[in-house]
Amino acid sequence: MEQVTIVTGGSRGIGAATCLRLARDGHRVVVGYRSAAGAAHGIVEAVAALGGHAIAVRADTALEDDVVALFEAAAGLGPVTGLVNNAGIASTLGRLADVRADELRRVMEVNVIGAFLCARQAARVMTRGGAIVNVSSSAATLGSPGNYIHYAASKAAVDALTLGLAKELAAEGIRVNGVAPGFIDTEIHEQTGDPDRAANVVSRIPVGRLGTPDEIAEAIAWLLSPAASYATGATLRVAGGL
Ligand code: NAP
Numbered sequence: 001m002e003q004v005t006i007v008t009g010g011s012r013g014i015g016a017a018t019c020l021r022l023a024r025d026g027h028r029v030v031v032g033y034r035s036a037a038g039a040a041h042g043i044v045e046a047v048a049a050l051g052g053h054a055i056a057v058r059a060d061t062a063l064e065d066d067v068v069a070l071f072e073a074a075a076g077l078g079p080v081t082g083l084v085n086n087a088g089i090a091s092t093l094g095r096l097a098d099v100r101a102d103e104l105r106r107v108m109e110v111n112v113i114g115a116f117l118c119a120r121q122a123a124r125v126m127t128r129g130g131a132i133v134n135v136s137s138s139a140a141t142l143g144s145p146g147n148y149i150h151y152a153a154s155k156a157a158v159d160a161l162t163l164g165l166a167k168e169l170a171a172e173g174i175r176v177n178g179v180a181p182g183f184i185d186t187e188i189h190e191q192t193g194d195p196d197r198a199a200n201v202v203s204r205i206p207v208g209r210l211g212t213p214d215e216i217a218e219a220i221a222w223l224l225s226p227a228a229s230y231a232t233g234a235t236l237r238v239a240g241g242l
Helices: 013-024 037-049 064-075 101-125 149-172 187-192 197-202 213-224
Strands: 004-007 028-033 054-058 082-085 130-135 174-181 235-238
Touching: 004 013, 004 064, 013 028, 013 037, 013 082, 013 213, 028 037, 028 064, 037 054, 054 064, 064 101, 082 101, 082 213, 101 130, 101 149, 101 174, 130 149, 130 213, 149 174, 174 213, 187 197, 213 235
Parallel strands: 004 028, 004 082, 028 054, 082 130, 130 174, 174 235
Antiparallel strands: none
16 A cells, blocks of 8 residues: 655654655655745655655644645545654743743644644544554653753653554554654754753763664654554654663
8 A cells, every 4th residue: 555644844853854764665755844845845855856755735733724734735645644743842941930831832732732633633534544653752751850841741742642542543453653752963952042952961861972863763664664563552762771
């Protein structure tokens, strides 16, 4: 069966690497993005250069109408068989006592509501079975004290989504898994307000370096593939020992 996979947040970082990795596995790829149209279309061209097929679709995953339209656009490539629920945002570093309510709300809207809306839509359209991978974070089980507890909590919600939906959809032939990256070298860290974020965290990582987007894409590709046919409800930690 032709694999048609939506990658939310496919324009940059982990999502972009995942689009390219999946194209190599023969997936037709839907590159979801919110604002970086140029980057998203660059990924479409890179997929084409690999001999694959992709389209770019603008959709803010926190908005229900955008998510419905994203899945409708994806159906133009064939029945949707995969979702990489990757779009996400970080937050300014700080203690909970200092967090702004609007920032708290936005993190929950994108990381939780957005992930749930996309998973819901996948559950509705994957009538022939399929696979979902939710991108969590090692923060979900570390708590991120002094940094962004709300971000960690949003990813713990994603882990609960993985567990519950895996059980709910198992009988329908839909597998639901997660990947929990540690610190990965992407632009997301610019949102923390700490220009030295990477240098400041590296001493805490047991393997002594940040991960690469390709190292996360590899885990996502495996969980989506038939090689992971008995894996569902799992969240695979790819965090350099964190
Ligand atoms: P990134 O480089 O900042 O890329 C984020 C991607 O998400 C972009 O494609 C962006 O689209 C998209 N996006 C953001 N908000 C969106 C929204 N409301 N609707 C649709 N798309 C949206 O981030 P990343 O590091 O690759 O992170 C990807 C995922 O991995 C996130 O869920 C993040 O929490 C998780 N993660 C990352 C790390 C890490 O260290 N990097 C660690 C653990 C977990 P535009 O390009 O259009 O803005």
